[in-house]
Amino acid sequence: MDCLVCHDTTGKYKKDPPAAGMPEKDVDLKLVAENVGHSSRATCGACHFNGGGGDAIKHADMSRQLLEPDRNCDVHMGGYDFSCTECHKTRNHKISGRSSSVPVAEGEVTCQQCHSEEPHYCGSLLDHHLNKHAKTLDCNVCHSPVFAKCKATKTWWDWSKAGDKNRKPKKDKYGQPDYDWKKGEFKWEESAVPSYAWDSGYMNRVLIGDKVNINAAVINLTEPVGSIKDPASKITPFKIMKGVQAVDTDNNYIIVPHLFPRDKEDKTAYWKNLDWEKAFEDGMKSVGLAYSGAYRWKETWMYWRLEHEVMPADMALSCVQCHDSLKGEKTCNRCHQDNRDVDFKNIAHKGTDFSFMKSQGRDVEHLIEKTDYINFKALGYKGDPIIHGGRFKKLPMGYKDQ
Numbered sequence: 298m299d300c301l302v303c304h305d306t307t308g309k310y311k312k313d314p315p316a317a318g319m320p321e322k323d324v325d326l327k328l329v330a331e332n333v334g335h336s337s338r339a340t341c342g343a344c345h346f347n348g349g350g351g352d353a354i355k356h357a358d359m360s361r362q363l364l365e366p367d368r369n370c371d372v373h374m375g376g377y378d379f380s381c382t383e384c385h386k387t388r389n390h391k392i393s394g395r396s397s398s399v400p401v402a403e404g405e406v407t408c409q410q411c412h413s414e415e416p417h418y419c420g421s422l423l424d425h426h427l428n429k430h431a432k433t434l435d436c437n438v439c440h441s442p443v444f445a446k447c448k449a450t451k452t453w454w455d456w457s458k459a460g461d462k463n464r465k466p467k468k469d470k471y472g473q474p475d476y477d478w479k480k481g482e483f484k485w486e487e488s489a490v491p492s493y494a495w496d497s498g499y500m501n502r503v504l505i506g507d508k509v510n511i512n513a514a515v516i517n518l519t520e521p522v523g524s525i526k527d528p529a530s531k532i533t534p535f536k537i538m539k540g541v542q543a544v545d546t547d548n549n550y551i552i553v554p555h556l557f558p559r560d561k562e563d564k565t566a567y568w569k570n571l572d573w574e575k576a577f578e579d580g581m582k583s584v585g586l587a588y589s590g591a592y593r594w595k596e597t598w599m600y601w602r603l604e605h606e607v608m609p610a611d612m613a614l615s616c617v618q619c620h621d622s623l624k625g626e627k628t629c630n631r632c633h634q635d636n637r638d639v640d641f642k643n644i645a646h647k648g649t650d651f652s653f654m655k656s657q658g659r660d661v662e663h664l665i666e667k668t669d670y671i672n673f674k675a676l677g678y679k680g681d682p683i684i685h686g687g688r689f690k691k692l693p694m695g696y697k698d699q
């Protein structure tokens with residue numbers, strides 16, 4: 298990477314897309330050079346907001362929204378004006394932070410580095426239980442209960458449908474197009490409930506040339522490694538990027554197509570010639586792999602951890618939103634002695650205010666009053682752990698639902 302892409306402060310430094318990383322011709326390089334400074338959300342975001350080829354496509358939790366975010370969209374970058382490197386501490390140009398997709402890492406960034414393993418300490422009656430939960434639940438399960446909360450993100454991308462120049466794209470309810478002849482068919486989601494999975498901190502990844510199981514219903518390009526039985530695994534929120542891509546059915550690997558024309562003479566680029574076979578052959582040649590000539594379209598999934606868009610503390614999920622058993626009049630006092638000075642019901646019932654979010658125009662009506670937010674059974678529990686026990690033990694008090 299060149300220096301100015303991260304150290305520009307003028308906002309005038311621009312790349313020319315087909316110029317392989319060279320700046321646009323009319324950039325005033327002298328002005329830019331005289332004004333270098335610290336990186337910012339704008340410079341890091343120039344690349345990362347556009348992961349996947351445009352704003353908010355690949356990552357659900359990063360978009361141009363983070364240039365000037367509302368406090369409710371991202372409490373660190375909106376409420377406290379954090380730059381990216383406030384968390385992604387950088388020394389000698391080693392930028393910390395592990396990606397879900399690429400197996401390189403220059404150090405880890407965790408919520409606990411700043412907030413400690415026991416982040417709830419305000420003396421509230423909930424602190425004890427919340428800190429205990431943080432051993433089983435990733436912080437963002439509670440602190441970022443919906444993803445793409447301020448801008449819709451692409452969740453479905455079917456390449457097999459590309460190539461129809463006559464098909465007119467329709468706009469969905471978020472104003473996003475459902476089609477592009479260059480790229481195929483899309484779906485978008487806003488304020489969506491994440492997919493929850495056990496994550497030990499390791500990912501399985503399919504890299505270019507890796508064999509895939511062509512007969513599987515879905516090929517996971519990345520997926521977390523974890524289990525309910527592993528004490529180091531936590532329930533973690535993900536956006537799953539789903540799509541349809543071409544697989545070489547003799548060599549059993551994902552095909553890399555040649556899309557963007559190199560020049561006017563280009564005879565193989567898909568976006569110029571609309572011929573997949575030629576685009577596959579050329580694309581595979583440039584990554585140094587054989588193309589057998591036989592291919593099939595397959596559904597692929599990619600798990601992306603949700604790291605950003607932390608909401609303000611008073612918008613975190615609370616007891617009743619996960620534990621159906623705590624609904625109703627009896628709440629904490631099912632297990633604890635009734636204390637006339639404490640309104641137990643109120644304590645257990647506050648949490649993410651989906652009615653408020655709906656009033657702000659978010660697409661969350663179906664989440665109001667939800668009481669099994671993370672779906673215990675899908676995660677391997679017999680049901681609500683308060684009744685059926687946690688992953689390693691049951692409550693000693695023999696509590697029974699009434």
Ligand code: HEC
Binds near residue numbers: 298299336387
């Ligand atoms: C991917 C982004 C990125 C690129 C590319 C990059 N830097 Fe940096 N650089 C950083 C970050 C992040 C820091 C830490 C301080 C900050 O947040 O700005 C830093 C720090 C520095 C510092 C120390 C500033 C200080 O106050 O301690 C210098 C000098 C520097 N970079 C020069 C360069 C040069 C010269 C290049 C090109 C060879 C370059 N950088 C390329 C991101 C980048």
Ligand code: HEC
Binds near residue numbers: 344345399
């Ligand atoms: C010129 C484009 C560009 C800029 C500017 C840029 N990045 Fe990246 N960054 C990348 C690419 C490409 C990757 C590879 C991962 C991927 O496929 O998303 C990456 C990876 C990462 C990762 C994942 C860890 C890893 O090693 O793979 C982090 C964290 C990250 N960048 C943070 C930053 C921060 C913070 C800044 C600003 C100081 C920044 N980036 C600036 C392009 C960029």
Ligand code: HEC
Binds near residue numbers: 338342381382
């Ligand atoms: C409040 C802290 C915080 C801020 C601010 C922040 N990040 Fe992150 N980011 C994280 C954490 C935590 C991770 C997970 C890293 C890890 O597991 O090592 C992460 C992960 C990432 C990744 C990898 C994501 C993936 O799964 O591939 C990228 C890229 C990234 N951040 C870029 C940025 C950029 C760009 C900005 C600024 C616009 C930014 N971050 C601001 C905390 C932060």
Ligand code: HEC
Binds near residue numbers: 438614
């Ligand atoms: C089971 C859900 C849950 C988990 C898991 C969780 N939190 Fe919280 N957190 C909350 C709730 C609810 C509040 C509001 C507390 C209150 O009203 O007293 C909160 C409050 C906070 C606060 C504000 C300070 C305070 O004590 O009120 C911080 C900071 C915080 N959490 C950070 C974290 C971090 C970091 C993690 C992961 C290590 C984490 N939380 C895990 C639900 C959770």
Ligand code: HEC
Binds near residue numbers: 607610
């Ligand atoms: C670089 C340090 C740093 C990292 C990393 C970090 N935070 Fe924070 N966070 C802060 C600071 C500083 C504040 C503001 C002061 C405070 O409340 O402690 C804050 C505030 C918060 C709040 C309370 C916001 C409010 O005012 O209502 C929550 C909740 C929170 N962080 C959760 C998280 C979660 C979840 C992560 C991981 C994704 C995380 N933080 C990563 C430093 C960090």
Ligand code: HEC
Binds near residue numbers: 423645
């Ligand atoms: C995001 C969903 C979620 C929220 C919010 C939540 N819990 Fe839980 N709770 C769980 C999970 C998952 C377990 C199982 C932990 C384990 O396997 O050890 C659990 C376990 C428990 C247990 C222990 C059961 C046992 O036998 O170990 C109690 C008690 C409990 N929760 C009370 C609360 C209270 C009180 C609150 C509010 C402060 C709360 N929970 C908020 C998900 C949640």
Ligand code: HEC
Binds near residue numbers: 423623632641
């Ligand atoms: C299903 C039973 C159960 C429910 C419901 C429950 N708790 Fe607890 N709570 C426990 C148990 C058991 C402990 C003892 C320590 C442990 O195992 O976590 C405990 C410990 C505590 C403690 C720490 C006590 C101490 O001596 O330090 C506090 C405070 C607390 N709970 C508050 C609450 C509040 C507030 C609620 C409602 C929002 C609640 N609990 C709901 C079972 C429960």
